[in-house]
Amino acid sequence: MNRVYIKTYGCQMNERDSEAVAAMLRARGYRIVGAEDDCDIMLLNTCSVRDAAEQKAIGKAGNVQQRKKKNPDFVLGILGCMAQNRGMALLDQLPDVDLIVGTQKFHQVPDYLDNLRAARDAGVPLGETIVDIGEEPGSQNTIRDHELTEKQVNAFVSIQQGCNMDCAFCIVPKTRGDERSRPMDEIVAECRTLAEKGVKEITLLGQIVTSYGRRDYAHTGGVTPFVQLLDRVHAIAGIERIRFTSPHPRGFKQDLVEAYGRLPKLCGYVHLPMQSGSNRILKAMNRPYTRERYQEIVDALRVVRSDMYFSTDVIVGFPGETDEDFAETRALFEVCNYDMAYIFKYSIRTGTPAATMEGQVSEEMKEARNQALLAVLSANSERRNATLVGTVEEVLVEGPDKTGRKFTGRTRGNRVCIFDADPRLIGTLVPLHITRASVSTLYGELVLSEVPNNK
Numbered sequence: 479m480n481r482v483y484i485k486t487y488g489c490q491m492n493e494r495d496s497e498a499v500a501a502m503l504r505a506r507g508y509r510i511v512g513a514e515d516d517c518d519i520m521l522l523n524t525c526s527v528r529d530a531a532e533q534k535a536i537g538k539a540g541n542v543q544q545r546k547k548k549n550p551d552f553v554l555g556i557l558g559c560m561a562q563n564r565g566m567a568l569l570d571q572l573p574d575v576d577l578i579v580g581t582q583k584f585h586q587v588p589d590y591l592d593n594l595r596a597a598r599d600a601g602v603p604l605g606e607t608i609v610d611i612g613e614e615p616g617s618q619n620t621i622r623d624h625e626l627t628e629k630q631v632n633a634f635v636s637i638q639q640g641c642n643m644d645c646a647f648c649i650v651p652k653t654r655g656d657e658r659s660r661p662m663d664e665i666v667a668e669c670r671t672l673a674e675k676g677v678k679e680i681t682l683l684g685q686i687v688t689s690y691g692r693r694d695y696a697h698t699g700g701v702t703p704f705v706q707l708l709d710r711v712h713a714i715a716g717i718e719r720i721r722f723t724s725p726h727p728r729g730f731k732q733d734l735v736e737a738y739g740r741l742p743k744l745c746g747y748v749h750l751p752m753q754s755g756s757n758r759i760l761k762a763m764n765r766p767y768t769r770e771r772y773q774e775i776v777d778a779l780r781v782v783r784s785d786m787y788f789s790t791d792v793i794v795g796f797p798g799e800t801d802e803d804f805a806e807t808r809a810l811f812e813v814c815n816y817d818m819a820y821i822f823k824y825s826i827r828t829g830t831p832a833a834t835m836e837g838q839v840s841e842e843m844k845e846a847r848n849q850a851l852l853a854v855l856s857a858n859s860e861r862r863n864a865t866l867v868g869t870v871e872e873v874l875v876e877g878p879d880k881t882g883r884k885f886t887g888r889t890r891g892n893r894v895c896i897f898d899a900d901p902r903l904i905g906t907l908v909p910l911h912i913t914r915a916s917v918s919t920l921y922g923e924l925v926l927s928e929v930p931n932n933k
């Protein structure tokens with residue numbers, strides 16, 4: 479009973495949490511398996527961003543419970559946001575679950591599994607469900623272990639947990655708790671260790687990274703703690719690229735804009751959640767910025783780097799959104815010329831202020847607005863990729879592509895590239911001559927005369 483399969487739902491934070499749990503379990507002697515049929519312990523790391531996401535995980539857990547009927551020693555655990563959000567109430571639908579562990583208790587999973595295993599070995603039937611969804615001071619510091627594959631070139635580093643912004647549509651402040659930042663020295667040490675293991679690209683992760691350390695560190699010379707952190711990660715030998723997600727427009731100050739001008743390792747790709755282009759709706763969403771301020775940030779970044787790539791999150795059909803509001807969103811969406819966007823049709827999220835707001839928008843209207851933005855995005859992305867044909871882009875070689883016949887990597891602007899290469903080039907930055915483009919992918923050939931000799 480030591481083969482663990484972890485299924486992850488939701489965002490990159492969840493991916494990172496699952497990776498850390500896997501690393502902790504492996505250190506405790508558990509085997510992490512890649513196929514659910516091969517496991518004795520299944521952990522579902524869940525997402526609560528929408529009701530549908532929770533229903534999906536509940537459906538999965540319901541099916542998995544059947545395995546317990548055939549094998550009473552089989553262990554099923556539910557971790558993460560839904561565990562936090564629903565707690566004991568999950569047992570009404572899923573009475574056979576063994577473990578319910580919230581977002582501040584991931585590091586306790588190895589102990590809980592050890593206890594279950596000891597009980598099983600002693601011939602004691604697995605009894606009451608273990609439910610641990612309490613708050614724990616310092617829990618943000620426990621997501622630090624990595625499961626690096628051989629020749630892994632990029633890694634996510636958690637810098638912060640939680641959020642205090644209370645956007646009207648978002649459940650995160652409830653599931654992830656208050657904003658808590660990790661100590662800067664620990665983050666830098668983690669990045670240095672990753673660099674020593676061959677990682678070239680670091681993505682700093684948090685629900686609202688631009689608020690990083692605001693209660694723990696002073697601004698020095700107008701530089702926010704988040705930019706201080708970027709400076710320190712930038713100074714690490716071996717790290718070639720730095721990305722981060724997600725910032726909040728409110729925290730995107732001049733020092734961060736200027737950082738793009740002076741830190742060459744900071745990739746020219748910014749994910750800047752817009753959510754709406756209507757000031758009226760932004761206010762209803764409790765997003766403390768205006769469309770004008772948002773555009774100012776985008777323009778300022780384009781001044782610093784003319785070839786900057788942008789992506790965003792937009793919600794269409796937020797309660798009360800009129801045709802005029804949507805026209806403003808669409809106009810801002812067009813002006814910002816996004817290369818990538820996550821467009822969400824608003825769906826009621828139980829437990830958030832927006833769930834009970836008046837003026838819920840019909841599904842047909844949401845779909846029409848969704849399609850309108852998707853069409854703009856697709857045209858933008860195609861146009862941007864077409865301009866890259868004939869240019870030479872710096873690509874970080876990540877490994878074989880899905881077919882296993884070619885290699886894949888990404889440009890600084892986060893465009894996925896497919897090309898012929900040699901395995902010894904994994905982890906190196908290579909110049910790629912772009913010969914062809916689709917809406918989402920670039921195809922190219924290595925500029926062999928400039929490829930680093932990596933023998």
Ligand code: SF4
Binds near residue numbers: 642648650726
């Ligand atoms: S800033 Fe992001 S994580 Fe925080 S409440 Fe708003 S949407 Fe949710």
